[in-house]
Amino acid sequence: MTGRLVAVNLGVVTEAEWAGDASGRSGIDKRSVDGPVLLRADGVDGDFIAERAHHGGPDQTVYAYAEEDAAWWAAELGRGVRPGGFGENLTTYAVDVTGAVIGEQWLIGSALLQVTKPRTPCTTFAGFWDMPDLIKRFTARAAPGAYLRVLREGEVGAGDPVEVVDRPAHGVTIGEVFRAGTLEPELLPRLLDVPELPESVREKARRRLAAGQA
Template sequence: MPVVLSLNIARQTVPVDYAKTGVTAIDKRPVDGPLEVSPPGPKGSGGSGIHGDLIGDWNHHGGDYQAVYGYAREDLDFWQAELGVDLDNGQFGENLTTQGIDQTHALVGERWRVGTALLEVTGPRVPCRTFAGFLGQRGWVKRFTQVNRPGAYFRVLEAGLIASGDEITVVHRPDHDVTVEMYFRAVLTEADLLPRLLEAGDSVSPGVIELVHKRKTVELDS
């Protein structure tokens, strides 16, 4: 049975020299919950979708299409073996450490009932220098990109309560084949895949849809 193995939040921001804003809230720690989850609003003015969770850079993180970040314990175990270090739940900055469900190959637009909340998969996490600095791994952004286990972002379709131990039920799968893994490759390594993201409709963030249309315009003009 797929479950929320751990619900993780940051209750404070920490000053660091590797983040553009000078602070980070990537260090998420497990809490029992339940905590309320709701749509936070547009990126830039909306933070985390989990009440009580802080974000250090509102321009690049949080907002409706990155309201909740999930990462699979199975993928943390993979990296734990690869890196030769212990990785706790929440150490990749994820709000939901899951067990028993594949996030990498989840479909964009797939809907999960988690606790009493309804979440929708919106895309992958894109690695940044804050992520690398927090883990203390040189070349981390390149390595994380090559392995292609990004975890999934979610928007909140129905507000509710989530706690550690809650069951995860997939209640809807859209009729396309745009996965989190494909989205990740399209944005970072295989730009030719970008037009495919439009198949996922409004489950894709407006910023990425704009990127796709800009690329089409450049191709037509060239």
């Protein structure tokens, strides 16, 4: 399966009351850049991340969102949504991001990435969009985008093919993990046997199951 990279987006420093960082700054406002960008194991070169307690790190180094899902939101809200408008580093086209299997590998440019987990909407996202009910609506839509870890550092740029080069047999997708944690807790048992899923996500699923929340 091959799609393409529409845009590479880097966060700029935004100061706002809704910013989640204690300093009142956020990097959720990401803007498209020209030319190649280096994806490192510890971050996207040139990207700004304010609240590192909840953003960044090896399991969520890169965030990808599909242009097709952004178009759905643009039609739903009656307003344009530019690349980077979801806080994503990579805007993709013809890539089934919601249906991506946890652990599948994407070859983009000279970088090799691995799908790790869905994005969880937060109050900073709602503030950035100036939509108090965004978390509820984003959850109901259940097309959260995907975080990726960098298996091989390399450069990527707009127009690069996005090729899925490996896909685990377990079949658990980004969409399923998101729905398990939000709308469909009966899916939680499926998360326990997915080794590529971050341990923090599996541990949360175990705690919820032990508490009888599935």
